[in-house]
Amino acid sequence: MSTHGVQLRNEAGEVFFDTNFTTWNFLDYRVVGADESVSWEIPGAALMDEVMIQRSFLDVPLGDQESYVCKVGWVDTTFTASNGKVPTAVFVLGR
C-alpha cells in the first residue's frame, strides 16, 4: 500500500475514500428519453484510460412488456445513445 496519496474520513473517523483502493470515477449522468437519439460531450473522458457505462430503467411501467433500453457508444469524448423504447438513466464511469 502507498504511503502517499489522499485519504478522506467521515464523522466517525473512518476512512471512506482512499486513493489506494478507490478505482472508478464518476464522469456523467444523463437521462435518455424513449425513442430518443442523443449525442453529447464528456470532456473528462479524455483523462481516462477506461470508460464504463451503466444503464437502468427510469419511470418504466411494470408489466409484461418488451422494455428495450437504449444502447450507448462512444468515441473519445463523444457519447451517443439511441434505439431505446423506454426512458433510460445512463451513468458513465472512468478511470
Add this chain to the structure above:
Amino acid sequence: MDALGLDIRNGDNHVMISSNAQSFHYLGDADFDRTAISGLTDIPDYYLAGYADPLSGRHVHVYTITIPNGSDPLVFIQPGNENSYGILRKYALQGLPEGPNTVWAIDIIQRGLTSVRPKRVLCFYQLKGITTPKEDYGMVTKIVDGSIAFDASRNPLAIRDAKLVRPPAIPCDGGLPTSERGWAFRDKKLDHDFRCDTTENAYPLVALDSNDVAFTAPALAQAVYSRRKYGYKKSCGTYSCQEHWSTAHWWCMYQSTYRITGTSSTLTLKAGWAPYDAGYHYWEKYESGGIGGGGGGGYTVGEQPYADKTINLYPSNTAMIIDAGAYLA
C-alpha cells in the same frame, strides 16, 4: 476540458477526484414502504397430479426517498445475505423529477420462495444547485457554474469496483425449452424446469467485508421462454373420422438479478435471473365428424405476453460496488 482545477490520481495513474466531474454523494437510506408483489412459486393456472411446476419465487419490495434538489437517485443494495436482488425501476412518486423535494420510489425485485428484504438500500445524489460546503473544513471542488462537484464532508461516492456483468442468455435451470409436434392429444404433462436458482455467471470482486458490500445493478435484462407440446389424434366412427389437435403451452418471464457470495478474499458477484410472471395456455380443437361422429369445438386458457427472446443483455451492463460500512445511516 478545463486547463486548471484539481486532478488526483492513484498509483495506477487512475483519476480519483477531478474538478471536471460532478460526483454523487450519500443522501441516506431509503425507507421501506411495502412488499408490492410476492409469490410465483409455481406456474399459475396449471395443475396436473404427478407433474410438478415449481418456479423460483419472487418479491418486489418498494422503497422511497426524498431528493431535495432535483437530482435523480443512484441506488445501492446492501444485501447482508446471499439472496439475489435487482433494481427493477425508479420513478418520481410525488412531485416533479426536476424537484424540489421529489419523493422517489425504488422497486427492488428479490428472487426466492421466502420474502427477505436487503439489509440496507443506500441512496446517493448529485449536489445540483448547491454551492456552499456543508462544513468549514475538509476538501471541496467546484465545477465552472459554481456548484459543488466533490465535498468531503458530504460523504462522496467512492466506487471500489465496477464490472461489466450479464446473466446467462437462457434463464431456465432446465436449459432452453423447446416446442415440437408428435405428442398425444391432450398431453398436458409439464416436462421442463423453469426455475432459475442455479443459472448464473460469476464475477470475482475486490476484497471487502462481505457484510458491508453494496452494489448497484439494474434488473435490466428481460427474458420470456416457453415450452409447447403439440398433440394430435385421429379417431374414426362408423362412417367418418375426426382429427383432434391440442397445444399445451407453459411460459415464464424473467428479470435479471444479482447476489454476493463468498467471504472477503473470495467475494463474488453472481448475475442471474428471477421470475417475474408466468402462465399456462392450453388450446384444443376437434373437427365435426358428421353423421354418427362427434361435434367440433375447442377452448383456450392463458396467454404469453410476447415471443420467446432475451433482451437488453448486450452490451453487458455495469455493476458498481461500494463499501456500505463507510456510509452511516
